[in-house]
Amino acid sequence: MNDPSTENINQPLTEEQVIENLRQTEDLSDQYYAAWWVGRMRSRHPETLPLLLAALQPLHCNPINNERRAVALNAIRALGILQERSAEKDLRSLLKKNDYSIREESARSLGMIKAKAAVPDLCALLSGDPDEAEQLQSGSSKLKEPYESVLEALGAIGVASCSVISMIKPFTKHSRPLIRASAGRALLLLTGNPTWAPPLIELLQHHDPLIRRGVLLDLGATGWMPALPAIQAAAIENSLKLVALRGLAEKSEDPSVLDAMDALL
Amino acid sequence: MKNVSPLEVAIADLQAATTTPELVRATKNLCNLRTIEAIPKLIEVLGFNNPAVASVATAGLIDLGSQAVPSLLVSLDEKNYGSRAWVVRALAAIHDPRSLDLLDYALTTDIAPSVRRSAARGLAELNLIYPEDSLKLNRCLLALLTAIKDDEWIVRYSAIFGIEMHLLKYNSKNKNLCILGLKQLSSNSEPIKVIRLRATLALQRLNPS
Known part of the structure; x- marks a missing residue:
C-alpha cells in the first residue's frame, strides 16, 4: 500500500x-x-x-x-x-498549429463537443492524395495528420453530407488497420449503412492485441447493435469489453447491452 | 523405474515451460487434473505477471471451488500486486462466504478499478442464507452502498448490479436507503450515462408498478 x-x-x-x-x-x-x-x-x-x-x-x-x-x-x-461549446473557436484555431499532438487532441475534443462548425477544418486535414496519407513524417512513425482522431471526430459530430462521406471513404483502404477501423466507425455512424461493419468485425480477429482493442472500442462507439455478439466473443480482457459495451449501451439505449455488461463484471 | 504421477508430470512441464503458449498449455494440463494438490502451483502461476497464463490458472482455481478458498485467502500475504488482483477475481467467482472480509477490504482499498469491480460482484454473490446470515448479508449490502460513490464508473456499475441482485434475493432493512442511492444514480447528478441507464433498470426491476 x-x-x-x-x-x-x-x-x-x-x-x-x-x-x-x-x-x-x-x-x-x-x-x-x-x-x-x-x-x-x-x-x-x-x-x-x-x-x-x-x-x-x-x-x-x-x-x-x-x-x-x-x-x-x-x-x-x-x-x-x-463538452464546452464556447471553446469551439479556440480549438478550431489549434487544428492549424504546426504540432501533431495539439491537432490530434483538438480534433478529438471538437468531436466530443460535436462542433459542426469544425467539419470543414477537419475535412481539410484529410485532404491530399492517398499516397500522402501513407507517408511517415521524417524520423517518426507518425503520419502527416492524426487521421484516427480526425475520422473519429467527424463520426461523432454527425454531419453526413456527401462531401464529408467522400473525404472519409478513401481511408477505409488505408494500410494501417486502426485508421481503416476509424474510417469504418465514422461511416457506420454517419450513414447507418451496415456494409461498413464487416471489415470492423473482421479486424476483431487481428493477431495484434492492440489492434483488437482499438477496433473493439470503435465498434462500441458506433452503437451498432448487431456487433454485440462479436464484442462479447472477442479475445480481449473484460475491462475493455465493458468500456466498449458502455459505448454501445449509451448510443443504442438497448437494455440487452446492460445484461451483457452484467455478465462480464 | 519409478512411477511418476500425472501431477508431477504436469508440474515438471510447467517448470520447463518458457514461452507464453507453453505456459498456457502446461497450466491448462494442470487445471484439467482437477485436484486440490494443484492449488499451490496454480496460485504461484498467478504471480508470473502473464495475464494469459493467469487467466487460465484463475479459471482452474474457480473450477475447484470452495476447496481452493483457504489457500487463496492465505496467498494474499504475498506482496505481488498482480497476483492479488487474480486472487480477488477467483474468490469473487467462487462465492464462498469465508471470502467476505477479503472482498470487503478489496472493494474499499484496492487501487485497481477492475479489482474493486470484481470485489463488488463477489460481495453480491456470496452463498449466504437469509435470515441466518443476516449480519453478514447486511455487511455486504453496506459495502455495496459505499461503492456506489466510487470515483470509477465501472465500480459504481458493479455496485448497482450487486445491490439489485441483493434486494431481489433478500429482505433488507436498508432497502429504502438503497432505493434512494439508486434514484440518485439514475438522475442527472450522475455524469455517466450508462450508470443512469443501469440504475433506472435496477429501479424498474425492484419496484415493478
Whole structure:
C-alpha cells in the first residue's frame, strides 16, 4: 500500500484548491494535474472554462514552453470532456498549429463537443492524395495528420453530407488497420449503412492485441447493435469489453447491452 | 523405474515451460487434473505477471471451488500486486462466504478499478442464507452502498448490479436507503450515462408498478 497514487486518495483536493492550482503558473505540475482533474471530475465551477481557455494561450507563443504545452494538452482534453461549446473557436484555431499532438487532441475534443462548425477544418486535414496519407513524417512513425482522431471526430459530430462521406471513404483502404477501423466507425455512424461493419468485425480477429482493442472500442462507439455478439466473443480482457459495451449501451439505449455488461463484471 | 504421477508430470512441464503458449498449455494440463494438490502451483502461476497464463490458472482455481478458498485467502500475504488482483477475481467467482472480509477490504482499498469491480460482484454473490446470515448479508449490502460513490464508473456499475441482485434475493432493512442511492444514480447528478441507464433498470426491476 505504498503506491504514491494512494496519497491523492487519502487527501483529496477540494475543487477550490484545484481551481487555484489551475490559475497559478508558478508550479506547472500542479497546473497540469488541475487541468486533468477538472475534466475527470467534470467540474462546473464558473472559473473552470475561462482558466482552461487561458491555459491554451501559451500555444500561440514562439517558442512554446514544453511544460506549458503539456498543461495545454490536458486543457484541450478537459474542454472536450466538459463538452464546452464556447471553446469551439479556440480549438478550431489549434487544428492549424504546426504540432501533431495539439491537432490530434483538438480534433478529438471538437468531436466530443460535436462542433459542426469544425467539419470543414477537419475535412481539410484529410485532404491530399492517398499516397500522402501513407507517408511517415521524417524520423517518426507518425503520419502527416492524426487521421484516427480526425475520422473519429467527424463520426461523432454527425454531419453526413456527401462531401464529408467522400473525404472519409478513401481511408477505409488505408494500410494501417486502426485508421481503416476509424474510417469504418465514422461511416457506420454517419450513414447507418451496415456494409461498413464487416471489415470492423473482421479486424476483431487481428493477431495484434492492440489492434483488437482499438477496433473493439470503435465498434462500441458506433452503437451498432448487431456487433454485440462479436464484442462479447472477442479475445480481449473484460475491462475493455465493458468500456466498449458502455459505448454501445449509451448510443443504442438497448437494455440487452446492460445484461451483457452484467455478465462480464 | 519409478512411477511418476500425472501431477508431477504436469508440474515438471510447467517448470520447463518458457514461452507464453507453453505456459498456457502446461497450466491448462494442470487445471484439467482437477485436484486440490494443484492449488499451490496454480496460485504461484498467478504471480508470473502473464495475464494469459493467469487467466487460465484463475479459471482452474474457480473450477475447484470452495476447496481452493483457504489457500487463496492465505496467498494474499504475498506482496505481488498482480497476483492479488487474480486472487480477488477467483474468490469473487467462487462465492464462498469465508471470502467476505477479503472482498470487503478489496472493494474499499484496492487501487485497481477492475479489482474493486470484481470485489463488488463477489460481495453480491456470496452463498449466504437469509435470515441466518443476516449480519453478514447486511455487511455486504453496506459495502455495496459505499461503492456506489466510487470515483470509477465501472465500480459504481458493479455496485448497482450487486445491490439489485441483493434486494431481489433478500429482505433488507436498508432497502429504502438503497432505493434512494439508486434514484440518485439514475438522475442527472450522475455524469455517466450508462450508470443512469443501469440504475433506472435496477429501479424498474425492484419496484415493478
